[in-house]
Amino acid sequence: MKRSVEGRFLRRLLKWFRGHRRSFPWRETTDPYRVFVAEFMLQRTGAQQVLPVYRNFIEQFPDLRRAAQADEDAIRRTLRPLGRVKRYKVLARALGLLAATSEGRVPRSLGRLLEIPGVGLYTARAVLVFAHGRRLGLFDPNIYRVISRVFGLSSSRPRAHTDPVMWSTVDRLIPRGMSREMNLALLDFAAAICRLKPRCPTCPMNDICDYYRRTGT
């Protein structure tokens, strides 16, 4: 990636984000338990679909202790609108394990987070970024779409989110002290502008974007 393009991309992204930031309750907290619950629900599920489910869940189980004491059936009923039937079992196991270990706290280390059922690299990093402000990039197919289009990069792996080169590429994009803001900006930009069907003509990146230069669409 060219440093000059990278710098312009980051400056414009932050400027765009300040006028278009999406607001969700899990973005207004750094409580590790609430961040964990939100990130778990957001796995392969859109934020708007998660919103009422998250609100209801937090109302019923406002902290880890109460969530871990809940029976599986109560968690199943709360998660049912998400439509992924087996997920409640994994969440119930994860919450039970969290309450039983780490002194009832969500771990602060990547290795420990990855030991929790249902937690992959994205979710573990998201907890570290949004609850603990760690300087790490998040990388999923949406962020890959943005990065690959703007910088003309592509992963050598069929599943780019398993590519360590891509993870370190996105890590390098995160300025010191701005991990939370920059990751949210990337997520929102991918959702609003650089969508599957991109909105290039009105995009603030179009004069620096490799994809737009090549396709003009």
Ligand code: SF4
């Ligand atoms: Fe995405 Fe188009 Fe913007 Fe490039 S110009 S970042 S492809 S929306």
